[in-house]
Amino acid sequence: MVEPSQIGPSAQIIDGKRIASERANVLRKRVTKFVAVNGAPPALAVVLVGSDPASAIYVRRKGEQCQAVGIESIQHRLPHDTTEASLLYLIAQLNRDAGVHGMLVQLPLPAHIGADKVLAAIDPDKDVDGFHVTNAGQLALGKPRLAPCTPLGCMLLLRELGTELRGKHAVVIGRSTIVGRPMAQLLLIADCTVTIAHRHTTDLAALCRAADIVVSAVGIPALVRGDWIRPGAIVIDVGINRVPDPRSGTGATRIVGDVAFEEAVGHAGAITPVPGGVGPMTISCLLENTLQAAELIEGRLAGTLG
Numbered sequence: 001m002v003e004p005s006q007i008g009p010s011a012q013i014i015d016g017k018r019i020a021s022e023r024a025n026v027l028r029k030r031v032t033k034f035v036a037v038n039g040a041p042p043a044l045a046v047v048l049v050g051s052d053p054a055s056a057i058y059v060r061r062k063g064e065q066c067q068a069v070g071i072e073s074i075q076h077r078l079p080h081d082t083t084e085a086s087l088l089y090l091i092a093q094l095n096r097d098a099g100v101h102g103m104l105v106q107l108p109l110p111a112h113i114g115a116d117k118v119l120a121a122i123d124p125d126k127d128v129d130g131f132h133v134t135n136a137g138q139l140a141l142g143k144p145r146l147a148p149c150t151p152l153g154c155m156l157l158l159r160e161l162g163t164e165l166r167g168k169h170a171v172v173i174g175r176s177t178i179v180g181r182p183m184a185q186l187l188l189i190a191d192c193t194v195t196i197a198h199r200h201t202t203d204l205a206a207l208c209r210a211a212d213i214v215v216s217a218v219g220i221p222a223l224v225r226g227d228w229i230r231p232g233a234i235v236i237d238v239g240i241n242r243v244p245d246p247r248s249g250t251g252a253t254r255i256v257g258d259v260a261f262e263e264a265v266g267h268a269g270a271i272t273p274v275p276g277g278v279g280p281m282t283i284s285c286l287l288e289n290t291l292q293a294a295e296l297i298e299g300r301l302a303g304t305l306g
């Protein structure tokens, strides 16, 4: 007996939430080992300036996930009118604090604070977002140290599928420094042929139709249509777009990605949902980067002490 849902092609739905929770179990064991060796847990400092509601939710979720694997979470919530100088002062303190292994400043920052200057002030060894020019440069050289969490999470999802990446044509839509560019670098390291598309790209549809892997990170709901997806291609949807939820009738919102999911699911071989795809993997990779930073820092200290 064939269910209607089994008639016609339908993609494998890549369950980022499940994969992230399985990885949390592995991370928890690594953290336990770290505590046994070093006597204290890895610690992540998260700095939030202002009260953007989405940022507040993400920061809270990061704290919860840290706690779930035994990483100490230190959160600094600063008022919207915090000066650039006082934010730089806090970063300098966190850089010096031997009890802090990783730190991040939640983006976006208020307009009166220069994000480039702030990111440059973070000790690259504690830069668990991988946004510092040193870490971006290492990645561009093909020798990543701490790499950005969202692209790392996308790579883990691709690896989880078990398909050979070497020689595959990957189209990355979006060239942001936090997702598109580092994503392209990681795909290159995995021996993909990589095309980066952006707002000036002509005939994005035709480009996507030639792709084995499409990664979209632009923030436009339903930009990527079902018939843009080559049969069997892999679709990674990084978009987080808040839209009105017509089903609620109460003005409530829901989040959708950049891909018209219901269309694309009939074409793709595998596709990430939003929510429950890339988002949970981003936080999972943040935890992993924090543990990696802590292991490197403590390993180096142990080396200097004998």
Ligand SMILES: Nc1nc(=O)c2c([nH]1)NC[C@@H]1CN(c3ccc(C(=O)N[C@@H](CCC(=O)O)C(=O)O)cc3)C=[N+]21
Binding pocket: 058, 061, 104, 105, 106, 107, 108, 129, 149, 240, 255, 274, 275, 276, 277, 278, 279, 280, 282, 283
């Ligand atoms: N310095 C800095 N580092 C960041 O890594 C950073 C940032 N700033 N600013 C904002 C973006 C966005 N981001 C997300 C993290 C988790 C989910 C996530 O967990 N999403 C869930 C739930 C989404 C929801 O319900 O709102 C999901 O997709 O299933 C989403 C987005 C990290 N960012």
Ligand SMILES: [Mg+2]
Binding pocket: 016, 273, 274, 275, 276, 277, 278, 279, 280
């Ligand atoms: Mg998601």
